[in-house]
Amino acid sequence: MSEDLLEQAELKATKQRRFILSVLEFTHKPLTAEEILKASPPDVKVNLSTIYRTLGVLTEKGILIKTINGDGKACYQFNHHPHCHLLRCSVCDGSVRIDSCPIEQLCSQLEEQTGYTVTGHSLEITGVCPDCARRIWKDKTT
């Protein structure tokens, strides 16, 4: 699967690139470069710059899409339709997927109203996850 995508993008199928694509495929969530780095097993040596470079070209080629999360960090995911967004916990940095994109339907309406050609969007919702909420509650009362 990663081989096909890389061939399609006219890129050589290196171990690092295959790893990056497989993480994105497996986790099936938008990920930051840092998160991809952390996910690397001992037998795959990857440098952060390599991750950024790979994510960059794949985004240019239209294979990935890039969104900016609430901390200003870039997240990448496959350019499948429909794509998704994240609800991210501001305490533990965990996240859950929001499966349907609430913006998509808005776009054609916006194009009509403004004359702009809409090319993309960046959305992340921030909150506190149930676990962290519970822990904070506990800490406060002891």
Add this chain to the structure above:
Amino acid sequence: MSEDLLEQAELKATKQRRFILSVLEFTHKPLTAEEILKASPPDVKVNLSTIYRTLGVLTEKGILIKTINGDGKACYQFNHHPHCHLLRCSVCDGSVRIDSCPIEQLCSQLEEQTGYTVTGHSLEITGVCPDCARRIWKDKTT
């Protein structure tokens, strides 16, 4: 008006702070720190760090809200309800306001589904404005 807000936030009404608030009030759009700096008239000396610091405390006090735009830069606006988001041109960096927030209604639904407590969100839509689209078109054909 800025005096009242600053008093409410228990902050001293300095020239710089009054200027920052007045720009936000006048332009009535989410602005980056850089955009606020550029808007400063010759008679108001403001340093970027002062702008960041002011925007920071006012956000903590709940008077402003902060969103991250598609470039990863922070935008600030008054915490009015309903707040708004931007459709920003990726060529000239101009922007138009999207008046109703398409996320607000989603939040309670998300809280129910995920157990998260939603505390905020970050949204910006990217596109090309009519002027830039026209110019690009012209450049291509000459």
Add this chain to the structure above:
DNA sequence: GTTTTTGCAAACTGTTTGCAGGATG
């Protein structure tokens, strides 16, 4: 074997912070 890709270190951008001097109430 030629070209592409990687790792490293150094640059870069937006943002934050420590500190001494200056303005505010």
Add this chain to the structure above:
DNA sequence: CATCCTGCAAACAGTTTGCAAAAAC
């Protein structure tokens, strides 16, 4: 006049880039 605020410069995080060594085809 005590306190809060500012400007400056230096630190910081995330990201990008130049270059020599290494890997892919």
